[in-house]
Amino acid sequence: FxxxxxxxxxxxxxxxxxxxxxxxxxxxxxxxxxxxxxxxxxxxxxxxxxxxxxxxxxxxxxxxxxxxxxxxxxxxxxxxxxxxxxxxxxxxxxxxxxxxxxxxxxxxxxxxxxxxxxxxxxxxxxDVSNVHYWFWLIFALSFVILFIVSLIYTYIRWTQTYEQQTKFRK
The missing domain is CATH 2.60.120.1190 (Jelly Rolls)
Structure with a gap:
C-alpha cells in the first residue's frame, strides 16, 4: 500500500x-x-x-x-x-x-x-470469544433446563407412587 x-x-x-x-x-x-x-x-x-x-x-x-x-x-x-x-x-x-x-x-x-x-x-x-461465550452460556442453560425438567418428572412420579400406595392401604 x-x-x-x-x-x-x-x-x-x-x-x-x-x-x-x-x-x-x-x-x-x-x-x-x-x-x-x-x-x-x-x-x-x-x-x-x-x-x-x-x-x-x-x-x-x-x-x-x-x-x-x-x-x-x-x-x-x-x-x-x-x-x-x-x-x-x-x-x-x-x-x-x-x-x-x-x-x-x-x-x-x-x-x-x-x-x-x-x-x-x-x-x-x-468476536470469537463472544461466540464462544454465547455457545457455553446456551450449553449451560440447556443443562439447567434439563435438570429442572428431571426434577419435575421425578416429583410427578413420586406423587403418583405415593397416591397408589395410599389406594392399596384403603
Missing part, C-alpha cells in the same frame, strides 16, 4: 469473510512491514497469527493494533502479506482501513521502532 505522505500507523482493520461453507476462511496469518528495503537495520516486520473460527460464518473486522505491541510504523508505504488457511481456497477482503496520523515532511523517509517483549506471535481473537 502506497500513501501520498509519510504517516505514523497505529492500527489496521481488515474486513474479511469467514464463509467456510463456501471454502472461504479467515486468513491464517498476517505480516506487516515497510516497503523500503534499503533501510534493513530498522526494517522490522510484524507477524500475527489469526485464530480459526469454525462456528461463525459472518464477516468481521480483524483489528491489528501496533500500540499494544509497542511498535511504531512510520512510512509512506506498507507491505501487508496475508497467508491462506490450510483448507481455504479463497480469501475474501472487502475493506482495509489504516488508522494513522500524518507526519511532518522533515522526518526521515522510513523509521521503524520496535521493542520486542516476546518473540511468540500473538493471537487475534475478535
Amino acid at each position: 502506497n500513501f501520498d505522505i509519510i504517516r505514523n500507523f497505529t492500527s489496521i482493520r481488515i474486513h474479511t469473510s469467514n464463509l467456510f461453507t463456501r471454502d472461504i476462511y479467515l486468513f491464517h496469518s498476517i505480516t506487516i512491514k515497510n516497503c523500503d528495503h534499503r533501510n534493513t537495520k530498522n526494517n522490522h516486520q510484524i507477524f500475527l497469527m489469526i485464530s480459526n473460527d469454525h462456528m461463525n460464518i459472518s464477516a468481521r473486522f480483524i483489528y491489528i493494533s501496533f500500540i499494544d505491541k509497542k511498535t511504531f510504523l512510520i512510512s509512506n508505504c506498507l507491505n501487508v502479506i496475508l497467508t491462506f488457511n490450510n483448507r481455504s481456497k479463497w480469501i475474501l477482503i472487502s475493506e482495509v482501513k489504516f488508522d494513522s496520523i500524518p507526519i511532518n515532511i522533515n522526518t526521515p523517509k522510513v523509521i521503524t521502532i520496535t521493542e520486542i517483549n516476546n518473540h511468540l506471535p500473538t493471537l487475534i481473537d475478535n
Whole structure:
C-alpha cells in the first residue's frame, strides 16, 4: 500500500469473510512491514497469527493494533502479506482501513521502532470469544433446563407412587 505522505500507523482493520461453507476462511496469518528495503537495520516486520473460527460464518473486522505491541510504523508505504488457511481456497477482503496520523515532511523517509517483549506471535481473537461465550452460556442453560425438567418428572412420579400406595392401604 502506497500513501501520498509519510504517516505514523497505529492500527489496521481488515474486513474479511469467514464463509467456510463456501471454502472461504479467515486468513491464517498476517505480516506487516515497510516497503523500503534499503533501510534493513530498522526494517522490522510484524507477524500475527489469526485464530480459526469454525462456528461463525459472518464477516468481521480483524483489528491489528501496533500500540499494544509497542511498535511504531512510520512510512509512506506498507507491505501487508496475508497467508491462506490450510483448507481455504479463497480469501475474501472487502475493506482495509489504516488508522494513522500524518507526519511532518522533515522526518526521515522510513523509521521503524520496535521493542520486542516476546518473540511468540500473538493471537487475534475478535468476536470469537463472544461466540464462544454465547455457545457455553446456551450449553449451560440447556443443562439447567434439563435438570429442572428431571426434577419435575421425578416429583410427578413420586406423587403418583405415593397416591397408589395410599389406594392399596384403603
